[in-house]
Amino acid sequence: xxxxxxxxxxxxxxxxxxxxxxxxxxxxxxxxxxxxxxxxxxxxxxxxxxxxxxxxxxxxxxxxxxxxxxxxxxxxxxxxxxxxxxxxxxxxxxxxxxxxxxxxxxxxxxxxxxxxxxxxxxxxxxxxxxxxxxxxxxxxxxxxxxxxxxxxxxxxxxxxxxxxxxxxxxxxxxxxxxxxxxxxxxxxxxxxxxxxxxxxxxxxxxxxxxxxxxxxxxxxxxxxxxxxxxxxxxxxxxxxxxxxxxxxxxxxxxxxxxxxxxxxxxxx
Numbered sequence: 001x002x003x004x005x006x007x008x009x010x011x012x013x014x015x016x017x018x019x020x021x022x023x024x025x026x027x028x029x030x031x032x033x034x035x036x037x038x039x040x041x042x043x044x045x046x047x048x049x050x051x052x053x054x055x056x057x058x059x060x061x062x063x064x065x066x067x068x069x070x071x072x073x074x075x076x077x078x079x080x081x082x083x084x085x086x087x088x089x090x091x092x093x094x095x096x097x098x099x100x101x102x103x104x105x106x107x108x109x110x111x112x113x114x115x116x117x118x119x120x121x122x123x124x125x126x127x128x129x130x131x132x133x134x135x136x137x138x139x140x141x142x143x144x145x146x147x148x149x150x151x152x153x154x155x156x157x158x159x160x161x162x163x164x165x166x167x168x169x170x171x172x173x174x175x176x177x178x179x180x181x182x183x184x185x186x187x188x189x190x191x192x193x194x195x196x197x198x199x200x201x202x203x204x205x206x207x208x209x210x211x212x213x214x215x216x217x218x219x220x221x222x223x224x225x226x227x228x229x230x231x232x233x234x235x236x237x238x239x240x241x242x243x244x245x246x247x248x249x250x251x252x253x254x255x256x257x258x259x260x261x262x263x264x265x266x267x268x
Contacts, residue, residue: 103130121168125171146193147194155169214245221239
Protein backbone atom coordinates (compact mmCIF):
# COMPACT_ATOMS: atom_id res chain seq x y z
CA UNK A 1 0.00 0.00 0.00
CA UNK A 2 2.78 2.34 0.76
CA UNK A 3 4.56 1.45 -2.44
CA UNK A 4 1.48 2.18 -4.42
CA UNK A 5 0.96 5.54 -2.70
CA UNK A 6 4.60 6.46 -3.27
CA UNK A 7 4.26 5.60 -6.91
CA UNK A 8 1.11 7.67 -7.10
CA UNK A 9 2.80 10.64 -5.49
CA UNK A 10 5.68 10.39 -7.89
CA UNK A 11 3.28 10.29 -10.80
CA UNK A 12 1.36 13.32 -9.51
CA UNK A 13 4.58 15.30 -9.13
CA UNK A 14 5.62 14.40 -12.65
CA UNK A 15 2.23 15.37 -14.03
CA UNK A 16 2.34 18.67 -12.12
CA UNK A 17 5.67 19.54 -13.59
CA UNK A 18 4.38 18.77 -17.07
CA UNK A 19 1.34 20.96 -16.49
CA UNK A 20 3.51 23.75 -15.17
CA UNK A 21 5.76 23.39 -18.19
CA UNK A 22 2.78 23.48 -20.52
CA UNK A 23 1.28 26.36 -18.62
CA UNK A 24 4.56 28.24 -18.95
CA UNK A 25 4.67 27.58 -22.65
CA UNK A 26 1.10 28.78 -23.02
CA UNK A 27 1.79 31.90 -20.97
CA UNK A 28 4.91 32.65 -22.99
CA UNK A 29 2.98 32.20 -26.19
CA UNK A 30 0.21 34.48 -24.99
CA UNK A 31 2.73 37.08 -23.92
CA UNK A 32 4.50 36.87 -27.27
CA UNK A 33 1.19 37.02 -29.06
CA UNK A 34 0.14 39.98 -26.97
CA UNK A 35 3.42 41.76 -27.64
CA UNK A 36 3.24 40.94 -31.31
CA UNK A 37 -0.31 42.20 -31.38
CA UNK A 38 0.71 45.47 -29.82
CA UNK A 39 3.55 45.91 -32.33
CA UNK A 40 1.25 44.99 -35.14
CA UNK A 41 -1.29 47.46 -33.85
CA UNK A 42 1.34 50.16 -33.71
CA UNK A 43 2.23 49.52 -37.35
CA UNK A 44 -1.23 49.15 -38.81
CA UNK A 45 -3.09 51.74 -36.71
CA UNK A 46 -4.14 54.85 -38.84
CA UNK A 47 -3.50 58.18 -37.12
CA UNK A 48 -5.33 61.01 -39.00
CA UNK A 49 -3.14 63.64 -37.34
CA UNK A 50 -0.06 62.39 -39.19
CA UNK A 51 -1.05 63.50 -42.74
CA UNK A 52 -2.63 66.59 -41.24
CA UNK A 53 0.67 67.55 -39.64
CA UNK A 54 2.44 66.92 -42.95
CA UNK A 55 -0.13 69.09 -44.79
CA UNK A 56 0.28 71.88 -42.27
CA UNK A 57 4.03 71.87 -42.74
CA UNK A 58 3.61 71.87 -46.51
CA UNK A 59 1.12 74.76 -46.55
CA UNK A 60 3.23 76.67 -44.04
CA UNK A 61 6.28 76.33 -46.34
CA UNK A 62 4.20 77.39 -49.35
CA UNK A 63 2.88 80.36 -47.39
CA UNK A 64 6.40 81.45 -46.45
CA UNK A 65 7.50 81.22 -50.10
CA UNK A 66 4.49 83.27 -51.25
CA UNK A 67 5.16 85.86 -48.56
CA UNK A 68 8.81 86.15 -49.59
CA UNK A 69 7.87 86.50 -53.26
CA UNK A 70 5.28 89.14 -52.36
CA UNK A 71 7.84 91.13 -50.39
CA UNK A 72 10.37 90.86 -53.23
CA UNK A 73 7.72 91.94 -55.74
CA UNK A 74 6.73 94.89 -53.55
CA UNK A 75 10.34 95.98 -53.18
CA UNK A 76 10.88 95.70 -56.94
CA UNK A 77 7.73 97.71 -57.63
CA UNK A 78 8.76 100.42 -55.18
CA UNK A 79 12.25 100.58 -56.66
CA UNK A 80 10.85 100.78 -60.20
CA UNK A 81 8.41 103.53 -59.19
CA UNK A 82 11.10 105.52 -57.40
CA UNK A 83 13.45 105.09 -60.35
CA UNK A 84 10.75 106.17 -62.81
CA UNK A 85 9.90 109.23 -60.73
CA UNK A 86 13.59 110.08 -60.37
CA UNK A 87 14.15 109.70 -64.13
CA UNK A 88 11.14 111.86 -64.86
CA UNK A 89 12.35 114.52 -62.43
CA UNK A 90 15.85 114.41 -63.89
CA UNK A 91 14.49 114.65 -67.45
CA UNK A 92 12.31 117.62 -66.48
CA UNK A 93 15.21 119.37 -64.79
CA UNK A 94 17.40 118.76 -67.84
CA UNK A 95 14.73 120.11 -70.20
CA UNK A 96 14.42 123.25 -68.09
CA UNK A 97 18.19 123.68 -68.07
CA UNK A 98 18.40 123.44 -71.87
CA UNK A 99 15.33 125.63 -72.37
CA UNK A 100 16.87 128.39 -70.29
CA UNK A 101 20.13 128.10 -72.23
CA UNK A 102 18.63 128.26 -75.74
CA UNK A 103 15.96 130.84 -74.88
CA UNK A 104 18.03 133.79 -76.29
CA UNK A 105 18.28 132.04 -79.67
CA UNK A 106 14.58 131.14 -79.67
CA UNK A 107 13.43 134.65 -78.75
CA UNK A 108 15.44 136.09 -81.67
CA UNK A 109 13.79 133.52 -83.97
CA UNK A 110 17.16 132.54 -85.38
CA UNK A 111 17.25 130.94 -88.84
CA UNK A 112 18.83 127.51 -89.26
CA UNK A 113 22.61 127.11 -89.36
CA UNK A 114 24.76 123.98 -89.47
CA UNK A 115 27.46 125.26 -87.13
CA UNK A 116 27.96 128.30 -84.91
CA UNK A 117 30.59 129.80 -87.21
CA UNK A 118 27.92 130.07 -89.91
CA UNK A 119 25.32 131.75 -87.72
CA UNK A 120 24.43 135.27 -89.00
CA UNK A 121 26.34 137.97 -87.10
CA UNK A 122 23.15 139.87 -86.41
CA UNK A 123 21.68 136.74 -84.80
CA UNK A 124 24.79 136.22 -82.67
CA UNK A 125 24.72 139.79 -81.32
CA UNK A 126 20.96 139.85 -80.85
CA UNK A 127 20.97 136.53 -78.96
CA UNK A 128 24.00 137.63 -76.89
CA UNK A 129 22.22 140.80 -75.73
CA UNK A 130 19.03 138.87 -75.00
CA UNK A 131 21.08 136.45 -72.92
CA UNK A 132 22.22 139.38 -70.77
CA UNK A 133 18.65 140.69 -70.45
CA UNK A 134 17.16 137.28 -69.60
CA UNK A 135 19.83 136.62 -66.96
CA UNK A 136 18.30 139.41 -64.91
CA UNK A 137 21.75 140.67 -63.93
CA UNK A 138 21.46 144.16 -65.43
CA UNK A 139 21.74 146.34 -62.31
CA UNK A 140 25.42 146.93 -62.96
CA UNK A 141 24.75 148.77 -66.23
CA UNK A 142 24.20 152.51 -66.29
CA UNK A 143 20.77 153.60 -67.47
CA UNK A 144 18.78 156.83 -67.84
CA UNK A 145 15.46 155.23 -67.10
CA UNK A 146 14.84 154.35 -70.73
CA UNK A 147 18.07 152.80 -71.97
CA UNK A 148 20.95 151.00 -70.34
CA UNK A 149 24.48 150.94 -71.68
CA UNK A 150 26.14 147.56 -72.24
CA UNK A 151 29.78 147.38 -73.32
CA UNK A 152 30.67 145.47 -76.46
CA UNK A 153 33.07 143.39 -74.37
CA UNK A 154 30.15 142.06 -72.32
CA UNK A 155 28.24 141.34 -75.52
CA UNK A 156 31.22 139.42 -76.93
CA UNK A 157 31.58 137.46 -73.70
CA UNK A 158 27.87 136.60 -73.77
CA UNK A 159 28.13 135.51 -77.41
CA UNK A 160 31.05 133.20 -76.63
CA UNK A 161 29.13 131.69 -73.67
CA UNK A 162 26.26 130.91 -76.02
CA UNK A 163 27.93 129.99 -79.32
CA UNK A 164 31.52 129.12 -78.35
CA UNK A 165 34.87 130.70 -79.18
CA UNK A 166 34.65 129.99 -82.92
CA UNK A 167 31.77 132.37 -83.50
CA UNK A 168 32.41 135.49 -85.62
CA UNK A 169 31.36 138.83 -84.14
CA UNK A 170 30.90 142.02 -86.12
CA UNK A 171 29.37 144.71 -83.96
CA UNK A 172 26.30 146.40 -85.40
CA UNK A 173 22.84 147.59 -84.43
CA UNK A 174 20.29 144.78 -84.32
CA UNK A 175 16.61 144.31 -83.63
CA UNK A 176 13.71 146.59 -84.43
CA UNK A 177 11.02 148.72 -82.84
CA UNK A 178 10.90 148.60 -79.04
CA UNK A 179 13.55 145.86 -79.10
CA UNK A 180 16.10 147.85 -81.09
CA UNK A 181 19.65 147.41 -79.75
CA UNK A 182 21.64 150.34 -81.12
CA UNK A 183 25.41 150.07 -81.39
CA UNK A 184 27.53 153.13 -80.47
CA UNK A 185 30.81 152.67 -82.34
CA UNK A 186 32.56 155.64 -80.69
CA UNK A 187 31.79 154.44 -77.19
CA UNK A 188 31.92 150.73 -78.13
CA UNK A 189 28.65 150.17 -76.32
CA UNK A 190 25.06 149.14 -77.00
CA UNK A 191 22.03 151.20 -76.01
CA UNK A 192 19.45 148.66 -74.86
CA UNK A 193 15.87 149.50 -73.76
CA UNK A 194 15.34 149.00 -70.05
CA UNK A 195 11.87 147.63 -70.80
CA UNK A 196 11.93 145.05 -73.59
CA UNK A 197 8.98 143.18 -75.07
CA UNK A 198 9.10 139.43 -75.44
CA UNK A 199 6.90 139.28 -78.49
CA UNK A 200 8.25 136.27 -80.37
CA UNK A 201 8.64 132.79 -78.86
CA UNK A 202 9.60 130.84 -75.79
CA UNK A 203 10.98 127.26 -75.99
CA UNK A 204 9.30 124.05 -74.93
CA UNK A 205 11.60 121.04 -75.22
CA UNK A 206 9.70 117.86 -75.96
CA UNK A 207 12.51 115.41 -76.74
CA UNK A 208 16.13 114.99 -75.66
CA UNK A 209 18.67 112.50 -76.98
CA UNK A 210 22.42 112.45 -76.75
CA UNK A 211 25.59 110.79 -77.92
CA UNK A 212 28.16 111.49 -75.24
CA UNK A 213 28.28 115.23 -74.62
CA UNK A 214 26.35 116.15 -77.78
CA UNK A 215 22.63 116.60 -77.12
CA UNK A 216 19.89 116.85 -79.73
CA UNK A 217 16.80 118.80 -78.68
CA UNK A 218 13.40 118.87 -80.31
CA UNK A 219 12.18 122.36 -79.52
CA UNK A 220 8.65 123.64 -79.91
CA UNK A 221 8.32 127.39 -80.40
CA UNK A 222 5.48 128.63 -78.21
CA UNK A 223 3.80 131.98 -78.75
CA UNK A 224 3.89 134.31 -75.73
CA UNK A 225 0.72 135.28 -73.89
CA UNK A 226 0.36 139.05 -73.61
CA UNK A 227 4.07 139.47 -74.23
CA UNK A 228 5.15 136.97 -71.54
CA UNK A 229 6.10 133.29 -71.76
CA UNK A 230 3.28 130.93 -70.97
CA UNK A 231 3.31 127.45 -69.46
CA UNK A 232 -0.07 126.11 -70.61
CA UNK A 233 0.24 122.63 -72.08
CA UNK A 234 -2.87 123.08 -74.25
CA UNK A 235 -1.12 125.73 -76.34
CA UNK A 236 -0.14 124.60 -79.81
CA UNK A 237 3.44 125.23 -80.95
CA UNK A 238 3.95 127.71 -83.77
CA UNK A 239 6.76 125.62 -85.21
CA UNK A 240 9.39 123.05 -84.25
CA UNK A 241 13.17 123.28 -84.62
CA UNK A 242 16.02 120.85 -83.90
CA UNK A 243 18.92 122.13 -81.80
CA UNK A 244 22.26 120.49 -81.07
CA UNK A 245 24.05 121.53 -77.89
CA UNK A 246 27.37 120.39 -76.44
CA UNK A 247 27.10 120.00 -72.69
CA UNK A 248 29.94 119.38 -70.25
CA UNK A 249 30.14 119.73 -66.50
CA UNK A 250 31.52 123.25 -66.99
CA UNK A 251 29.52 124.75 -69.85
CA UNK A 252 27.13 124.41 -72.78
CA UNK A 253 27.56 125.51 -76.39
CA UNK A 254 24.92 125.92 -79.09
CA UNK A 255 26.23 124.14 -82.19
CA UNK A 256 23.42 124.20 -84.72
CA UNK A 257 19.77 124.88 -85.42
CA UNK A 258 17.86 122.93 -88.06
CA UNK A 259 14.32 122.74 -89.32
CA UNK A 260 12.29 119.80 -88.10
CA UNK A 261 12.51 117.08 -90.81
CA UNK A 262 9.01 115.87 -89.89
CA UNK A 263 7.60 119.18 -91.18
CA UNK A 264 8.91 118.52 -94.70
CA UNK A 265 11.39 120.43 -96.89
CA UNK A 266 8.98 123.24 -97.74
CA UNK A 267 7.68 123.87 -94.22
CA UNK A 268 9.39 127.26 -93.98
